[in-house]
Amino acid sequence: MSARTYLDAGGRAPLHPRARQAFDAATDEGWADPRRLHAEGRRARLLLDGARESLAGALGCRTEEVHLSAHHTASLHAAVLAISRGRRRIGARVVVSAVERSAVLAAARFVADETPAGRRTAGLPDGVDTVGVDRWGRVDLDRWQEAVSRRGVALAALQHANGEVGTLQPLGEAYGHARAAGVPLVVDAGASVGHVPVQDTWDALAADPADWGGPAGVAVLAVRSRVRAVRAWPEDEDPWFPGGVSVPAALAAAAALQAVLADRERADPDRRALVDLVRSSVARTVPDVEVVGHADDRLPHIVTFSCLYVDGEALLTELDRRGYAVGSGSACTSGTLEPSHVLGAMGTLTHGNVRLVLPRGTVRDDVERFLHDLPEAVAEVRRMIGATGL
Amino acid sequence: MVDARGLACPLPVIRLAAAARAATPGTVVTVWWTDPAARHDVPAWARMRSHTLVGTCPLEQPADRTGPSGPQAWATTVVVEGPPAAPPD
Incomplete structure (x- = not known):
């Protein structure tokens, strides 16, 4: 051919060479179940914690704020669902831009659709409020401000950059408006992390290792400790993504991010x-x-x-x-x-x-x-x- | 009038472009379509080719049509390389 x-x-x-190296090394050293207490388990735990620490450093947050999922889609679904549920006393309205990834739009609709009838009669607002964009794909900031300031907004979601057309969103201003309204902002940074610097203008941020040369099968969701979330699924040691992830994959993701950021x-x-x-x-x-x-x-x-x-x-x-x-x-x-x-x-x-x-x-x-x-x-x-x- | 109902993208725009090429400037051309991409692509084509978009409205199913009705059809009207026309009532 x-x-x-x-x-x-x-x-x-394509897999970054440093990801492959880290994956191989972690397969030798960290193949064991990181939840077990013996030396092999503890070694795997140490590597996993190291990976989370490294990712936290790259994203500008604390290690305990970094959670690992199996896919970027799973990260976005969990963030939108759990954070909007954390604000169910306020309402169930979700504000999104019209150019969000399908996973974000689907999660926003899910929140709107699952709103119990009782809440409707209680008069709390729900539904998805979609804010339009200009011809370059940038969200309309006036409309955004108006949307997040309305009554009953549980959550707003805005991408850092659009993965289809490459346009950066005015995230700083959009975050400012959401913050002024007391609305948590979920940022899909799946197309941008590793390619452009990320500011601290988010309450939850999802990043995608497969996009920066990490392996498929692991993804990152960072949630600020100040954000209230109600996870409507069973308790687990890994509360955001029950069961945890592959240790070699996590390490490879972190190593690839370090490598691409250095370059x-x-x-x-x-x-x-x-x-x-x-x-x-x-x-x-x-x-x-x-x-x-x-x-x-x-x-x-x-x-x-x-x-x-x-x-x-x-x-x-x-x-x-x-x-x-x-x-x-x-x-x-x-x-x-x-x-x-x-x-x-x-x-x-x-x-x-x-x-x-x-x-x-x-x-x-x-x-x-x-x-x-x-x-x-x-x-x-x-x-x-x-x-x-x- | 161009009937592009049942045709998938990019055929509705291609049929419309062929009709526009044969028309003199100022001619009003309407395309009937069912493909969802045409909602965006007919206006985008008009902009790229300096035709004037008049608007889009739902097309009523003809009375003589029998059997189960197909997908919703729409009509989009443009003026070939012309100034804006008065919108239809």
């Missing part, structure tokens, strides 16, 4: 330059294309564009055939009829969408080859569907 170019690292980056500032300009190259080249070489997301206020490694008259699935397949793995938010690629709610909320073209999430180590040559082959691939797919000369 010819060389492959992997440009779809969002939520599943972040050095790599950042190069990653941004590659994204700028894609943005300018695509707009110049592909007819009828729209580059999506904010040009400056964005993650360093994500770039998205939509091509008119193009079937997203056909383009994905054509690029795959030519050796490129890319992502897409088009309906035709998701197995459902509904296109990406993110692109829809931004008012941009949803079909013919291509999303590049550049893994670390992507070199200019990879991107230039892709940019060389892209116009022909788009033209081919347009020819196949009969969209020529439009």
Whole structure:
């Protein structure tokens, strides 16, 4: 097989070499059950605690505030459910941006739907309040302030950055508004941790090791000790995620984060330059294309564009055939009829969408080859569907 | 009028674009669609191609249609490379 170019690292980056090293070492040293009291168990416990301490340091919180789950989705579900339940005397309304990850939107709807009828008669507000975004995907701050200040808001959720289009949210201001209203803010930082610095503007923060080169099967939820949460599931030694996680996976996640953070500032300009190259080249070489997301206020490694008259699935397949793995938010690629709610909320073209999430180590040559082959691939797919000369 | 009901993305936009290409500037063209992506993509196409979006409204099922009704159909109207038209009543 010819060389492959992997440009779809969002939520599943290639495993960082340091993660593999740490995983192997922890498999030798920390294979035992960290809950057992013998020397083997204690050694595993020590490694697990070390991993949590290291993650806490990277996120700017205390070790006991870091909880490990099996998946980023599980982290987001647990945060939204337990923290909103912790405020059930106030209400069950959940405020979200229109471009949150589906897991956040599903959890918010779940909270709204499970609201007991009794509470409705008691007159406490519920429901999901979705705040719109501008054409770059940034949440409308005036509407956000208004939404979090209403009566009965249990919780607000806003991503740090959008993983589909790369746009950074005005998190500092949004957090300020939530804090002024006394509403806890859950921040989905699954697309940003490891790529841009994280501020302390959150009450709960979910981060995704698989996105920064850690192994799949472990994820991070940090919850400030001051946040009241009611976990409506059975008690366990690991209260947020009963049963705990794999010790080698936790250690590998922490080691990979340390490695990428140590290298972040050095790599950042190069990653941004590659994204700028894609943005300018695509707009110049592909007819009828729209580059999506904010040009400056964005993650360093994500770039998205939509091509008119193009079937997203056909383009994905054509690029795959030519050796490129890319992502897409088009309906035709998701197995459902509904296109990406993110692109829809931004008012941009949803079909013919291509999303590049550049893994670390992507070199200019990879991107230039892709940019060389892209116009022909788009033209081919347009020819196949009969969209020529439009 | 372009009937793109039952067609999946990007076909409704492609059919509409073909009709717009054949039309003279100022012509009003309406596309009927059922695919959810068209709600976003027809306005996005109009913006990218400097056509003027008039609006989208639900399409009533024709009276002579028999059998179980399909998905909700919608009608989106644009003016080909023209200034905004008065919205339909």
